[in-house]
Amino acid sequence: MSKTAEPQTRSLSSRQRCPQASGLECLAPLVRSAEETPDPIPTTIEGTIPPWINGSFLRNGPGKFEFGTDRYTHWFDGMAMMHRFHIREGNVTYSSRFLRSDSFVENSEKNRIVVSEFGTLAMPDPCKNIFARFLSRFQTPKPTDNANVNFVKYKGDYYVSTETKYMRRVNPQSLETKEKVDWSQYIAVNSASAHPHYDRDGSTYNMGNSYSRSGFFYNIIRVPPPEEKAAMEDSADLSGANVICSIPAADPRKPSYFHSFVMSENYIVFVEQPIKIDLLKFMLYKIQGKSFSKVMTWEPQHATIFHLVNRHTGKKSEVKYYTGPMFTLHQINAFEDSEFLVMDMCCGGDGELIGEFTLENLRRNSGEEIDEFYNSLCRNLPRRYVLPLSVDEQTPADENLVTLHNCKATARMTKPGEVYMTHEELHNDELLQFGGLEFPQINYHQFNGRPYRYFYSCGFGHVFSDSLLKMDVHTKELKAWRYPGLYPSEPVFVASPKATEEDDGVVLSVIITPREEKSTFLLVLDAKTFSELGRAEVPVNIPYGTHGVFNEMG
Known part of the structure; x- marks a missing residue:
């Protein structure tokens, strides 16, 4: 079941369908170390920040790329820098701090890189003798606690x-x-993702890996809601966490990499994609002098498998749902409709891009150098897959099982217990002019796991996002905010306190530019019209980041 059994529905890849870029500008200023601003500073407001917004926009991402003369190799390796835009009564303040992780502290004390990261292998201590340095190659590298991907919430x-x-x-x-x-x-578990899902009862779900002599497993984790007494204590509390389902890897020697997962009101879907982690190389990578990024490979000869699990019972479906090779980092939303599970996600046909985001590539010069790199990257586009939930021995073979109105996704039983799926594209050709999209966000509080209409994302007409997009999954039309030289962060939706419709609220994004020093601003868009309401300018440099959240209790 790991081999691709069906032809691809399109002859052109998403990269080939998007326009080739020419004359792109250098982004090196967006991936250089920044200085922290621990004490809140005021911002300059242009336009109007709606007075009903009351909370903090929290952002995370790499913010320091060297210690002493040591330099990190990959963008993912930079030390975590946390940012806070505190919004109250139409005013905004800004502050930031480096995460004082063990990795940060140890690197700072030694003034060199002593903890390995995703793309950078820490070298042996030069103060040790030759024999000690040789032996250090055989020590198992400890996992980093450089938590530079996301803000998450448990209890x-x-x-x-x-x-x-x-x-x-x-x-x-x-x-x-x-x-x-x-x-x-x-x-x-030996690891966990940085993209949990939140249930309306206060519990949190996540995915984690485990490996032992019995094999490699993808584990679905549930952390229960906080207890009233525990909520009063100022300490970390993951008590009551349990694994509700363990899914064995299709190939225990080469499990799949994953960044997130799918959750609806009753189901969780784990997407086992053909980005493989070679465990033998992983165990030997320090001896070989290779970073973790070198043990990941794109293997398109394998299919993509969707593992369906009832998140209330923990029971995994015996049906094998699968499609052709594809790559996904972020899910948009999933919901149940009649006897079907509808899954929307950002997908591409090439999974080799993760290892390519080296700082050397990101700092290429304007023009041909950066054009060549950008034009080689996969472009992710929004897709919809539909899983039929009522598949049994009576299900007809080689017949489209998807009967939802106006749905172009298909699912066919190719043999008993196996269903091959093709996707519907959730966009029209206009999106191609924006280079595809990533970092999708929805009105999560009200519509996660439920039928929805809108999502917000970043367009990628450059190596880093250069536009903000509002997508309508019903009409496949889009609205855009895009200006030359401005690079927005992942958009986050904040609902109006008197909202009556799905898109009543604002979209927040941090805008940075390589063209001018200390010209960052927080952008506030009307989520319905996608027009600018206001911005809060702050005289700091912020490197390009990863993910963020809005903390209403801020």
Whole structure:
């Protein structure tokens, strides 16, 4: 079942369908180390910041790329820098801090890189003798706690997270670093994703890996809501966390990489894609002098498998849902409609791009150098897959099982217990002019796991996002905010307190530019019209980041 059994529905890849770029500008200023601003500073307001917005826009991402003479190799390796735009009564203040992770502290004390990251292997201590340095090659590298990917929430507490077994609890007001949390002290996992899902009952779901002599498993984790007494204590609390389902890898020697997963009101879907992690290379990578990014390979000879799990019972479906090789980082939304599970996600046909985001590539010169790199990258586009939930021995073979109105996605039973799916494209050709999209966000609080109409994302007409997009999944039309030389962060939707419609609210994004020093601003768009309401200008340089959240309790 791991081999691709069906032809692709399109002869052209998403990269080939998007226009080739020419004359792109250099983005090096967006991936250089920044200085922290621990004490809140005022911003200059242009336009109007709606007075009903009351909270903090929290952002995470790499912010320091060297220690002493040592330089990181990959963008993912930079030390975590947390940013806070506090919004109240139409005014905005800004502050930032580096996460005081063990990695940051140890690197700072030694003034060199002593903890390995995704794309950078820490070299042996030059003060050791030759024999000691040789032996250090055979020591198992410890996972980093450089949590530079996202802000997440468990039992009411905020944490910053990456994709190892470590998180760091943080204070969302002061950005103070608190205790390190080790997932393996609560449940049997070796790592966890930085993209959990939140249930309306207060519980949180996530995915984590585990490997042992019995094989490699993808584990669905549930963390229960906080207890009233525990909520009063100022300490990390993941008590009650449990694994509700363990999914064995299709190839235990080469499990798949994943960044997120799908959740609806009753189901979780794990997408096992053909980006493979070679475990033998992983165990030997330090001896070979290779970073973790070198043990990941794109293997399009394999299919993509969708593992369907009832998140209330933990029971995995016996049906094998699969499609051709594809690459996905971020899910948009999923919901149930009649006897079907509808899944929307950002997908591409080439999974080799993760290892290519080296700082050397990102800092290429304007023109031909950066054009060549950008034109080689995969472009992700929004897709819809539909899983038929009622598949049994009576299901007809080689017949489209998707009967939803106006739905172009298909699902066919190719043999008993196996269903091959093709997707519907959730866009028209206009999106191609924006280079595809990523970093999708919805009105999560009201519409996650439910039928929805709109999502917000970044367009990628450059290596980093150069536009903001509002997508209508009903009409496939889009609205855009795009200006030359301005590079927006992942958009975050904040609902109006008197909202009556799905898009009643604002979209927040941090805008940076390589063209002028200290010209960052927080952008506030009307989510319905996608027109600018106001901006809060702050005289700091902020590197291009990853993910963020809006903390209404800020």
